[in-house]
Amino acid sequence: MSETPLRIGYIPLVDAAALLVAVDHGFAAAEGLAIELVREVSWSNVRDKLNIGLFDAAHMLAPLPIASSFGIGHVRVPLIAPFNLALNGNAVTVTPALHAELAAFADGDPADPLVSARALARVVAERRAKGASPLNFGMTFPFSNHNYQLRYWMAAGGVDPDEDVRMVVLPPPYMVESLTNGHVDGFCVGAPWNSVAVEAGVGCIQHFGSELTLRLPEKMLVVREDWADTRPDVLAALIRSLARAAEYIEAVEHRANVTASIAERLGVEPSLVSRTLNGLLKVAPDGTMRGSDHYILIGRENANRPDPAHAAWFYAQMVRWGQTPLSDEAAATAQRVFRADLYDAALGRPAPTNDGGPRDGIGAFVGPDFVPGDIAGYLKAWELKRSGRPRLSLVR
Incomplete structure (x- = not known):
């Protein structure tokens, strides 16, 4: 059976782990995908090459597809994010x-x-x-x-x-x-x-x-909206391969194996990757050492499922800091970028119930709870x- 070629850009960061492991440990190939990973140095390069079609998909900053879909900071290209590569980090x-x-x-x-x-x-x-x-x-x-x-x-x-x-x-x-x-x-x-x-x-x-x-999601798998519409089966296969890679990374028995391969891709000492994945830095x-169970979540605690409420929070920050004006239409557009429906369809999983996380889904250290339906009230x-x-x- 022939494999579907895909070209995917990434920045050398640990939060690209699911993408790196999907390729290097055979999860992508098992889904019939032949992925060429292209290492980039800047997020503007990643965005631009995705937008003009040089990349089929990208490891991308979570707020960036929202900005691209608005056309702020660059030309407008509608992007969608159907998979969280990492929360926090x-x-x-x-x-x-x-x-x-x-x-x-x-x-x-x-x-x-x-x-x-x-x-x-x-x-x-x-x-x-x-x-x-x-x-x-x-x-x-x-x-x-x-x-x-x-x-x-x-x-x-x-x-x-x-x-x-x-x-x-x-x-x-x-x-x-x-x-x-x-x-x-x-x-x-x-x-x-x-x-x-x-x-x-x-x-x-x-x-x-x-x-x-x-x-909060730190990096996401991002594709052009028109690409997703024309290649739904390929996107679903890519989501499945990433989900399996993320689960593999989180399994303690695989940690040494994945740490070595991620470190090689990033060009750093394996101990730095190991500390990151273990949340002990x-x-x-x-x-002096400090640890946190939530320093980075690659595949546990339902980390991979996009949450439109997170997209609303990012949009609220864009408004707060003068990057874009406030409107109900823009808030709705932002939330449509994070495609939990595509994630659920690819994996055949129902939407999860409350996972015991922060009450508002964000858990900021100070300030009011975030309510996606009342961004104006939050900003006041x-x-x-x-x-x-x-x-x-x-x-x-």
Whole structure:
């Protein structure tokens, strides 16, 4: 039987694990798919090559297909996301010097995001009083969890991410180099790059992304809507292969095997991948460890099923930070991007009941519960928000 060729782009991150394992461990081939994985360095490359048809599918930032479907930040190309590749997986890493400053200014435990956010506001105020330049924070793309988690954290402490600090866009593989060279004072990125910074002695992990928002998709499998409409059987086969790969990754007995193959694809030490998958990370160069059962979810706790409520939350952040206006029509469009129906049809599974996760499905560390049907009411709770487009510096 001949195999169906597919070309899929990805960025070297642990949250691409299900895609990498589906190819390298035969799950895609078992579904009749011959996948060529194309390693990319930036999310704009991944988006553009998917949009113009050079890729059939892509490993992509969860908010990005929403932005593309709106036509903000680029030309409008309707995209859909029928599979979560990972929930969570980010971390906020800062220089050892800034980490020490946050601890010194903390009124309480700096491991508490609200305490550290308020400490950051004190650091910012002191730097301004001294005439020092603003702190620089790197994130991977304007339409990303990294951007929204950094902003959510900063704003909770009273730091305006557009006025009080500089937010710069950096591709994930360049984060550590930028921290080493002093171009940024901190960043939010996915694994393994936070751990790489800690191992190099140039960074301390301040917060896991799951400590800021307990349950959000970080990366998703994304395809063009017209491609999905014309190749439903191929898409279903791809979803099945990813689901089986994700389940395989989560099985403890396979962990050593998958860790080695993922590390080879990413070009990093297997120990960094192992720590990520186990949710036990070295957070400082002195060897301090911290763990979380929710640091990254690849295939457990119903992690792979898209949730339109998550799409609504991302849309709310886009509105909050001035990337797009608020409208009921746009909110509905955003939620239609996350296609749980295609996931359910491919796997032949009924929609799950409540899995015991956070009450509103998000679990942000501060603020009101998120209600997808009342985004306007949710946004009224925030003092810090933008009415125009946020200012971002682009670093290639």
